[in-house]
Amino acid sequence: MNIHKFVMPEVIFGNGAIEQVGESCLRLGATNVLIVSDPGVIEAGWLDVAVKSCKQANLKYTIFHDVTINPKDIEVEKGCKVYIENECDAIIGIGGGSPLDVAKAIAILVTNGGKIHDYEGVDKIRNPLPPQVMIPTTAGSGSEVSQFSVIVDTLGQKKMTIISKSLIPDIAIIDPETLSTKSARLTASTGLDVLTHGIESYVSLAATPLTDVQAKNAISLVSEYLRPSVASKINKEAKTHMAMASLQAGLAFSNAILGAVHAMSHAVGGKYPVLHGDINSILLPYVMEYNLLATPKKFADIATFLGIDIRGLSYMEAGKKAIEYVKQLSMEIDAPQRLSDIGLEKDEIPHMSVIAFHDACMITNPRDVTVEDIEEIFRRAW
């Protein structure tokens, strides 16, 4: 048996939890925080709630919100300047995966210096980071608990995956009420991202019993609550379960890492301004078909987590049922179905395949992969 490692931040979960952000920063010794967010979160009113809590805790604060989807190296550099100019000593991230990943990337630079490109890959961070409190508002990225930050290299037109235990925030505050302002479209996209995290981490070469229990629960919760969550902004039960699914999928993939879906999705997301969850959900069934051979038993398990009755089926047959289910769910909630639908140019595939081949997430994919294999999967999903 290999030696398993499992790390997670302190988690505060529940409706109204966001009001604890000020006190949480105080506990970490913060006096002057940089709050990283984005315009959508500000418009939804969640930044105001966080700011109010910081004021009540007598914290100084500065807001930085120049963050776009698939966040970029230049945004990280800007945020880093703002942190230093305002002499901040802690960071809050509030929003979807983008503000959270930018917040973490800023945390790297302010104590480690250099450019964010220097930290691409695994375990490149040397100095401890400032205290970090993360508040996800999309039930998708899992960034609030993960050792990942994914930032676009603007010149290279690719996503850089940075993996380090230092990137695990100190405290993750998960408030299901923040999900009530999300559109059906975004709920579908981020929810399928959660499913992708659950499935990729469950079949990952680095999966352990500790990550399996989290992945299993996340997959089951998505299969039960993603549809009602897409259908209604105010279904509190569905929002709470999807927030929990996102958290558990985040704990799973932070410790088990991911696979080919994310490696390929990072390649596409580095160039196209498309929702990360959309690229993932398009690729997921095609990568599952490719990976099925590597671990039929685990794909059969996934079928049961999805609520499929697999009695009488072989592992391969059960795994195929799981793949059909994923395709069906994606169609039911109106997610895009093909890479051509989201604007990918077909002649980009060979180049994207090379980038995906070198992504850090490919290392734990359960089936061996060549550049040609990736091209073939891309073509099927195009």
Place this chain on the structure above:
Amino acid sequence: MNIHKFVMPEVIFGNGAIEQVGESCLRLGATNVLIVSDPGVIEAGWLDVAVKSCKQANLKYTIFHDVTINPKDIEVEKGCKVYIENECDAIIGIGGGSPLDVAKAIAILVTNGGKIHDYEGVDKIRNPLPPQVMIPTTAGSGSEVSQFSVIVDTLGQKKMTIISKSLIPDIAIIDPETLSTKSARLTASTGLDVLTHGIESYVSLAATPLTDVQAKNAISLVSEYLRPSVASKINKEAKTHMAMASLQAGLAFSNAILGAVHAMSHAVGGKYPVLHGDINSILLPYVMEYNLLATPKKFADIATFLGIDIRGLSYMEAGKKAIEYVKQLSMEIDAPQRLSDIGLEKDEIPHMSVIAFHDACMITNPRDVTVEDIEEIFRRAW
């Protein structure tokens, strides 16, 4: 919905993991560690393995092993002196629950001063503790991941339960190989303690979805692997699964707290030099019978975790099957069955019941309890 909090240490799990203790201390900035252990662990050879790893990491170290079962305030004070005299800056605990709880209690005193009695109850610790790395060798206490330390008040002849997030170690190192030196008797006792942790935390008033997944897995693993683990010292599969069960039960109860079994067990263990797991396993079915009314659905769930087919049964009927199963398992592995067998004097029951009533673990018991109710449960189990 209430707001849930969940905290755990970094976990390193696997055969040979103990060899990472030196490097783990280095990562926490330690230079000079106090190693808290007990004579049984030393005899089994595990202290030597830990010491070797510390030497390889060029750490200074001092060994303290004056620890007994149901560890005492006076042992904590002795260890505290040793820490200060040797100018230590970090603590390793290696052994069963006793050395681990003493190590944590020493950590409290060396940075917070006073007597260990000052910290009884919830959240009494003010100053941060020194770095703590814990290595359990019994697959029982869960102390390596919990926010608990339980120490005997020698004069008061009772156990003091200290609960604080500060008591969660920095790193927990769980090495299933350490279980290969345990007697069948100790394996049975600590394994039933794990079952008690799983069941009490699952029905606790403070249970959350995050603790439920851990409790569920722990209960299932015990039902499958405790018998083979008692039967064979060298069954590696059984040892690994019991180590995981202990870890997951520890994560569950650290965050969901416990109930009447532990409250009552602490009262008995404060006076009688009896294995904690034995007292728990005797009390467990009687407390389950008492608590069944409070949450029939959860007890029916527990029946399914134990592998019982509950089709066609009401929740109450299914819950009763779970109770029968627990009694049966305890008999099969030759655990003591009655409090009179372990020497409890019947006329102590009223006094013990008052102590149990005031134990911090009673707060989260799912059914209301009076001193008279506790007396009645004690009498049934006597």
